[in-house]
Amino acid sequence: MVERALLMQTAAALRHAQRILIITGAGLSADSGLPTYRGVGGLYNGSTEDGLPIEMALSGPMLRRDPALCWKYIAQLGRACLGAQPNAGHYAIAQLQRIKPECWVLTQNVDGYHRAAGSPPERLIEIHGQLAPLFCQSCGEIDPELSEHLRRPLPPLCKQCQGILRPPVVLFEEMLPERALETLYQEMDKGFDAVLSIGTTASFPYIHEPVLRTRVSGGFTAEINPTRTDHSGSMDVFLGCRALEVLEELVSHI
Structure with a gap:
């Protein structure tokens, strides 16, 4: 059971933040029935x-x-x-982006579920590409x-x-999409007030750097994951659960 105080602390931080980055990995789509995967969509x-x-x-x-x-x-x-299809977690993130016009999503997933759930393409960075067209x-x-x-x-x-x-997906031994990387670093240079990492254990620089930068600048960082990762201890809040268990309630308090 997630500690309610931590959930409310996270909700309060997101409520007061203007610029937010949501980082998502395979754990989010696991609740749609996709296996969690290593590497490229695995x-x-x-x-x-x-x-x-x-x-x-x-x-x-x-x-x-x-x-x-x-x-x-x-x-x-x-x-x-x-x-499979987007789950309630994807829809909750899209709702947060409607509430917060400067909320961005950086995803490692190639399933396209963020787009399908209504996340605006202009604030969605698919760093590993997508499967279609x-x-x-x-x-x-x-x-x-x-x-x-x-x-x-x-x-x-x-x-x-x-x-x-x-497909326009990043296979092993291929470069990340230039435009996606450029957009990510442009937005990182502007700074984020809060970063929420969901369902990813990746320590790639382009995934962990936004978290580090936000912490150094005094922003809020939180992680949602069923198990702790190498970076959990450096987060302001760690919610040890599946995304589906908390995201809807989290967004409902913002």
Whole structure:
């Protein structure tokens, strides 16, 4: 059971904050039925059924070298994401963004659930990209038919030039999207009054740096996670629970 005093402390801090950053990871989408995943949208631990580490099978070099094999795992990820929906946590975050016009979301998730729940795209930073729409690596043609392609032989091919399609997601050994990184650092330079980290254990600099910067500048930091992470001890508040258990109530007090 979450300590109510900590919940109310977090609600009060968010209520008084103007500039807020919500950082979300796989733990948020776990309540939609998606497995928590390591790396790129994952579903995997250790080796794949092909005997390769997932970091190799689901990588940019593998997409170029053996598109069918790479797409086998992109498709597993795609089917999982298309087979579920945003949960109440996603909707609560979108509601907070409606209440607070300077509230941003930085997500590692590629499932698109923040958009589906109503988070404004102009205040949503999808740092690992998203699964749709597909685009052709040869001619750049956009193809919105991800679900249809997942029912056909893989890899999917471009209708215009027969080049291989891919999603705008960051695979292993690929660079983060330049525009998303640029937006994140622009907003970090403006500073945040409060940062709320939800369902992520990642210690990537681009995930943890906003928390550190906000603490140094005197802002409020909180974490929602079922288990403690390497960064829990440095947060002002740690709520040891699933996001779904507290987010709706948290936002209701703001």
